[in-house]
Amino acid sequence: MTEPTRTTCPYCGVGCGVLARPDGTIQGDKAHPANFGRLCSKGAALGATIGPEGRLLYPQIAGARASWSEALGLVAKGFKDAIQTHGPDSVAFYVSGQLLTEDYYLANKLMKGFIGSANIDTNSRLCMASSVAGHKRAFGSDTVPGQYEDFELADTIVLVGSNLAWCHPVLFQRLAAAKAKRPGMRVVTVDPRRTATTQIADLHLGIRPDGDTALFNALLAEIARRGLIDQDFVAAHVEGLETSVASARSTPKSDGLTEQDRNAFIDLWCRSERVVTLYSQGVNQSAYGTDKVNAILNCHLASGRIGRPGMGPFSMTGQPNAMGGREVGGLANMLACHLDIENETHRQAVQDFWNAPVICQKPGLKAVDLFDACGKGQIQALWIMSTNPAVSMPDADGVAAAIRSVPFTVVSDIVDETDTARLADVLLPATAWGEKSGTVTNSERRISRQRPFLPAPGEARPDWKIIADVATQMGWGADFCYASEAEVFREYAAMTRLSRDFGRDLDLTGLSGLSDAEYDALAPVVWPVPETGHQGPRFFADGGFYHANRKAKMLPVEAPAHRRSEQGLILLNTGRVRDHWHTMTRTGRAAQLNAHLAEPYLEIHPEDAARIGLLPASLARIESPQGTAILRVMISTRIAPGQAFAPMHWTAETSSAGRVNTLVAPLTDKVSGQPASKSQPVRVTAFGAAWYGFAASTEQMTPERPYAAVARSDTGWRAEIAGCKTPHDWVGEARAVLRIDTGTASLSLDSARGTARVAIAHKERLLGLFFAATEPVAVARAHVIALIGTETPADVALAGVPGMDRPDPGAIVCACKSVGINTIKAAIRDGAASVDALGGCTGAGTGCGACRPELEALIARTMPPALAAE
Numbered sequence: 001m002t003e004p005t006r007t008t009c010p011y012c013g014v015g016c017g018v019l020a021r022p023d024g025t026i027q028g029d030k031a032h033p034a035n036f037g038r039l040c041s042k043g044a045a046l047g048a049t050i051g052p053e054g055r056l057l058y059p060q061i062a063g064a065r066a067s068w069s070e071a072l073g074l075v076a077k078g079f080k081d082a083i084q085t086h087g088p089d090s091v092a093f094y095v096s097g098q099l100l101t102e103d104y105y106l107a108n109k110l111m112k113g114f115i116g117s118a119n120i121d122t123n124s125r126l127c128m129a130s131s132v133a134g135h136k137r138a139f140g141s142d143t144v145p146g147q148y149e150d151f152e153l154a155d156t157i158v159l160v161g162s163n164l165a166w167c168h169p170v171l172f173q174r175l176a177a178a179k180a181k182r183p184g185m186r187v188v189t190v191d192p193r194r195t196a197t198t199q200i201a202d203l204h205l206g207i208r209p210d211g212d213t214a215l216f217n218a219l220l221a222e223i224a225r226r227g228l229i230d231q232d233f234v235a236a237h238v239e240g241l242e243t244s245v246a247s248a249r250s251t252p253k254s255d256g257l258t259e260q261d262r263n264a265f266i267d268l269w270c271r272s273e274r275v276v277t278l279y280s281q282g283v284n285q286s287a288y289g290t291d292k293v294n295a296i297l298n299c300h301l302a303s304g305r306i307g308r309p310g311m312g313p314f315s316m317t318g319q320p321n322a323m324g325g326r327e328v329g330g331l332a333n334m335l336a337c338h339l340d341i342e343n344e345t346h347r348q349a350v351q352d353f354w355n356a357p358v359i360c361q362k363p364g365l366k367a368v369d370l371f372d373a374c375g376k377g378q379i380q381a382l383w384i385m386s387t388n389p390a391v392s393m394p395d396a397d398g399v400a401a402a403i404r405s406v407p408f409t410v411v412s413d414i415v416d417e418t419d420t421a422r423l424a425d426v427l428l429p430a431t432a433w434g435e436k437s438g439t440v441t442n443s444e445r446r447i448s449r450q451r452p453f454l455p456a457p458g459e460a461r462p463d464w465k466i467i468a469d470v471a472t473q474m475g476w477g478a479d480f481c482y483a484s485e486a487e488v489f490r491e492y493a494a495m496t497r498l499s500r501d502f503g504r505d506l507d508l509t510g511l512s513g514l515s516d517a518e519y520d521a522l523a524p525v526v527w528p529v530p531e532t533g534h535q536g537p538r539f540f541a542d543g544g545f546y547h548a549n550r551k552a553k554m555l556p557v558e559a560p561a562h563r564r565s566e567q568g569l570i571l572l573n574t575g576r577v578r579d580h581w582h583t584m585t586r587t588g589r590a591a592q593l594n595a596h597l598a599e600p601y602l603e604i605h606p607e608d609a610a611r612i613g614l615l616p617a618s619l620a621r622i623e624s625p626q627g628t629a630i631l632r633v634m635i636s637t638r639i640a641p642g643q644a645f646a647p648m649h650w651t652a653e654t655s656s657a658g659r660v661n662t663l664v665a666p667l668t669d670k671v672s673g674q675p676a677s678k679s680q681p682v683r684v685t686a687f688g689a690a691w692y693g694f695a696a697s698t699e700q701m702t703p704e705r706p707y708a709a710v711a712r713s714d715t716g717w718r719a720e721i722a723g724c725k726t727p728h729d730w731v732g733e734a735r736a737v738l739r740i741d742t743g744t745a746s747l748s749l750d751s752a753r754g755t756a757r758v759a760i761a762h763k764e765r766l767l768g769l770f771f772a773a774t775e776p777v778a779v780a781r782a783h784v785i786a787l788i789g790t791e792t793p794a795d796v797a798l799a800g801v802p803g804m805d806r807p808d809p810g811a812i813v814c815a816c817k818s819v820g821i822n823t824i825k826a827a828i829r830d831g832a833a834s835v836d837a838l839g840g841c842t843g844a845g846t847g848c849g850a851c852r853p854e855l856e857a858l859i860a861r862t863m864p865p866a867l868a869a870e
Helices: 068-086 101-115 125-139 149-153 169-181 196-200 212-225 231-237 241-249 259-271 289-303 322-327 344-354 367-375 396-405 463-479 485-495 497-501 516-520 606-612 730-738 781-787 821-829 835-842 852-862
Strands: 005-008 017-020 026-028 091-095 120-122 156-160 186-190 203-205 275-279 312-315 381-385 408-413 426-429 438-441 446-450 570-575 601-604 619-623 628-635 643-647 680-686 691-697 707-713 716-723 744-750 755-762 765-773 812-814
Touching (some): 005 446, 068 091, 068 426, 091 101, 101 120, 101 344, 101 485, 125 312, 149 275, 149 312, 156 259, 169 196, 186 259, 212 241, 212 259, 212 289, 275 289, 367 396, 601 606, 691 730, 716 730, 730 744, 730 755, 730 765, 765 781, 821 852
Parallel strands (some): 091 381, 186 203, 408 426
Antiparallel strands (some): 438 446, 619 628, 707 716
């Protein structure tokens, strides 16, 4: 067998090591210190995502195939003409945390140092800009002080706005293993929802949306009251204590918590010296995100709980290379190497290092402002790299219209059909994971190699090469003449000498002399990596902050007033699901990742559902001033009354009305520019479907009905659908949905029950099955999907349920082992009283382990009372 290639997972900021083979065999790398061999469901399914289907294989101009020479020439001309006529600030790049550091570095070099504008921002603005701003205000630099091992060394872990079990499953597994080994460890979750992560919590705080600042101000006031200020640390290394404590003491208790829960949290935090406060998008994606971050940092600075093993604040990034992007100046308001655009000396040093003709003089447009400028005609040329803002940005419909209005738009991506790609004048084919070579930096500052194990398909090129080629066409070939990504990395590593010389944190000079072979063999390493000497992996235990006086700054932060929604409105919280990633251009290819949650949904409290008239599995229309969505109803007590949750993954390719970010207003944090995606007021009503349907087909279906959600399945494609008018010809409707115009159709109608069922077969082989009813269709979906492609008689297939000899496994809970909820419940009723016992008899939870919190919840709900009492 071919030796596996050591590479790094392309999903979240955990940065897991992966062993990959060209045949799609994927294993966790036990030698990688981020995951020690663990993978989540997404990482384990990477082999199913590397096929050629849907790939952008050659450049396109106005939808027609073009040569690289034609495309590059047109891109260079489009940008040069705009700059010459309208100035450098008339052009912009919007890039991605999916890019490798080498790609990111050259994009910033071209825009900031040669075009001379800072109009380059990144989709990382949507996930961690508030953390960056909070770090800079407190520490003087965007420094993440801790390490993953701190989660295992801490006595108390506080997870704020983080569904770690679903969004960063491998870290959750590490935490769960540490808690099992040390039962005295305590875990607190701070989240308006009860999520899968709550299963591990000793205390859950169902905080009011945007109540985080009030909570941590209450904690800071109590730290001071109890005399827990680390006076020596603060005197030597911190300023702003008095004003911050005074502000905290005057903060109203507006967090929405009971006194009992708040006091329990504060008492636990104060009694635990080794505390890690891990925060993520629930903190950052807010109009008050930066203040929330500083409220958390204030508590750690005041108590000296920072930089030592098992203690400190920790920002968990969402994307695989969000940290690498921060290092090379990926945001519009920073320079490479953690230097500042506003600092003239920094700007001159960067310009001199690059030997650049110009340098940006001021911060550029942040993501929301950038697309607003596009809509106002201020941007004449736009290049979008490896991201899908027409889905992922707030006010997604408005963003799509803004992109459409730009005179010249370039998109470089790996797939040819996305909501954003359809708006481009020029499409450039980029290499994908498995074909790319370079580095990424994870959330603990660990640099890892991403190595290719597949050939580039068609005419696809690495992003760094595309950027360098465009720069060459624009007249800067001598400054962008790189033979390899290793050469780009060496230049970037050498550039970090500027950071070191300015007394900043980022130092990779010890890697600047790597040979090509040493770069290729580079083992995972945490920065800083200086040329001489050695600094440990943590920052700030002994001070050494990066403000001019070398002290940290505590900031007085005010909690926002509790915002009450207009009567009848619901606060919508958006986020991710366990098995999908961003806009599903990768995870949507893996059938097993579609089996757990196959359609967009609205999680809503029973009280609100009853008031609105929503039934389980019915459909809801969600409206805001920005747009409308139609989502499947999930009624749950895990969400609080007056609130709802919806995932953001579905696109126009996968759902007719499931693009959730169309609902979200472009409201941003005034300091960081990060959009607020967690508390959008919306109006929810029942969607009046005349009929509901489920379909499975060998052919790729498209979301063309008022409600439709399409996904790959093990045997082809599956779709959930609904219509507003009952068809007169059910066979014709079935053929249109299934996209099958051949074969023999069998129809079963039951007028009394209002159901219609259609099977289409060719030479006894089932090509498609279609089920419709006046209420949500009750069929065994996994069973129906499994019948596609078999020679099952139509009358048997149209039953929609397996025979007595083949129990229905139910909806998939464990994606790795394809174990359904009915199988799991049966095993629990038969005595499987623990997750390990379930794994032993069903296999559930024995793969990546991401489903283990759900298995624990199922045990709690399903366990017979007699067994539960034992």
